[in-house]
Amino acid sequence: MSNAPNLIDPFQRAITYLRVSVTDRCDFRCVYCMSENMNFLPKKELLTLEELDRLCSAFISQGIRKIRITGGEPLVRRGIIGFFEGMSRHLDSGDLSEITLTTNGSQLRKFAGDLYRFGMRRVNVSLDTLKADKFARITRWGRLKQVLDGIDAAQDAGLRVKINMVAVKGANDDELFDIVEWCAARDMDLTFIEVMPMGDLDTMERLGQFWSLKDVEAELASRYTLSDLDLNTGGPARYKRIEQTGQKVGFITPLSHNFCEACNRVRLTCTGQLFQCLGQEGEFDLRKVLRDNPDDDTPVITKLHEAISHKPKGHDFDYSRQAIEGQMSRHMSHTGG
Numbered sequence: 001m002s003n004a005p006n007l008i009d010p011f012q013r014a015i016t017y018l019r020v021s022v023t024d025r026c027d028f029r030c031v032y033c034m035s036e037n038m039n040f041l042p043k044k045e046l047l048t049l050e051e052l053d054r055l056c057s058a059f060i061s062q063g064i065r066k067i068r069i070t071g072g073e074p075l076v077r078r079g080i081i082g083f084f085e086g087m088s089r090h091l092d093s094g095d096l097s098e099i100t101l102t103t104n105g106s107q108l109r110k111f112a113g114d115l116y117r118f119g120m121r122r123v124n125v126s127l128d129t130l131k132a133d134k135f136a137r138i139t140r141w142g143r144l145k146q147v148l149d150g151i152d153a154a155q156d157a158g159l160r161v162k163i164n165m166v167a168v169k170g171a172n173d174d175e176l177f178d179i180v181e182w183c184a185a186r187d188m189d190l191t192f193i194e195v196m197p198m199g200d201l202d203t204m205e206r207l208g209q210f211w212s213l214k215d216v217e218a219e220l221a222s223r224y225t226l227s228d229l230d231l232n233t234g235g236p237a238r239y240k241r242i243e244q245t246g247q248k249v250g251f252i253t254p255l256s257h258n259f260c261e262a263c264n265r266v267r268l269t270c271t272g273q274l275f276q277c278l279g280q281e282g283e284f285d286l287r288k289v290l291r292d293n294p295d296d297d298t299p300v301i302t303k304l305h306e307a308i309s310h311k312p313k314g315h316d317f318d319y320s321r322q323a324i325e326g327q328m329s330r331h332m333s334h335t336g337g
């Protein structure tokens with residue numbers, strides 16, 4: 001097979017999953033993700049859609065089997081549907097088993113049909129609250145109605161939707177059961193995410209926002225029976241099933257639980273920097289190799305292998321001493337959440 005696992009890191013982990021941020025821009029300004037006045041990158045810094053295709057195709061040739069597109073908000077990148085159309089050739093050939101998307105849902109009404117047509121079957125939609133006023137406060141610029149309408153459109157188009165909810169103390173801790181039951185009624189799985197120390201938001205404010213998923217899980221267990229699911233996706237989530245609703249719930253706990261041992265992924269930023277780990281600063285500039293060698297992918301592939309050979313064992317986030325250690329200076333929207 002042309003794309004048997006080929007990218008093996010120093011800890012013998014096969015790298016088969018690539019997350020790609022296609023833009024740092026967004027139509028929302030979620031409080032835990034961006035400041036209100038963001039300075040975005042000049043357009044020329046971004047990989048063009050053709051460069052993105054070239055790079056993703058190089059990764060696929062080296063054994064990447066799953067790609068998740070993220071951002072910023074991926075669906076605000078102009079022409080992005082053309083990129084998905086191009087990638088569908090790798091789905092058709094069987095070299096890529098899945099391409100998925102993490103989105104805030106605002107543009108799904110417009111694009112869900114095209115996404116399905118070009119081979120996408122699942123999307124993750126980020127939604128932290130079902131209350132319109134609170135939604136407006138958390139996202140600053142977002143409108144709940146538009147996102148709910150996008151979710152309807154996605155389901156109508158045949159996409160399976162999973163909801164991602166960032167657990168934020170003082171913001172959505174009173175809606176836990178409402179959100180679980182709303183998702184269950186719509187046959188959607190749900191993943192909780194602990195707030196991570198990304199970006200440059202004020203440290204004390206961040207510590208105040210932290211709602212441990214251990215507490216979320218304990219609260220769920222006070223009402224439901226949770227059974228363990230032995231589902232290792234190589235990612236940071238642990239999964240349980242809620243017996244009463246049949247739903248799968250995921251817990252992404254970078255702070256209270258270290259998830260690095262089975263990590264199978266790397267991340268590509270919208271500027272073509274490859275991060276081998278979300279929580280480490282080490283990065284490889286693939287854009288330069290790409291632009292220096294417009295007609296030859298061999299140097300790009302050599303650089304991919306070099307990058308993977310430097311993948312660290314794990315990250316260093318730690319809140320346990322009431323100060324944030326391992327905090328990253330870059331925003332989540334740059335690396336891609």
Ligand code: SAM
Nearest residue numbers: 033071072073102103104126164195196332337
């Ligand atoms: N705009 C898209 C969205 O919101 O789904 C994709 C990009 S967003 C950066 C990806 C995910 O990261 C979202 O689920 C978002 O809630 C989450 N996220 C952003 N900032 C975060 C933070 N500081 N801690 C934990 N999750 C965060």
Ligand code: SF4
Nearest residue numbers: 026028030033072104
């Ligand atoms: Fe935009 Fe997603 Fe960040 Fe919210 S979490 S500001 S929707 S990139």
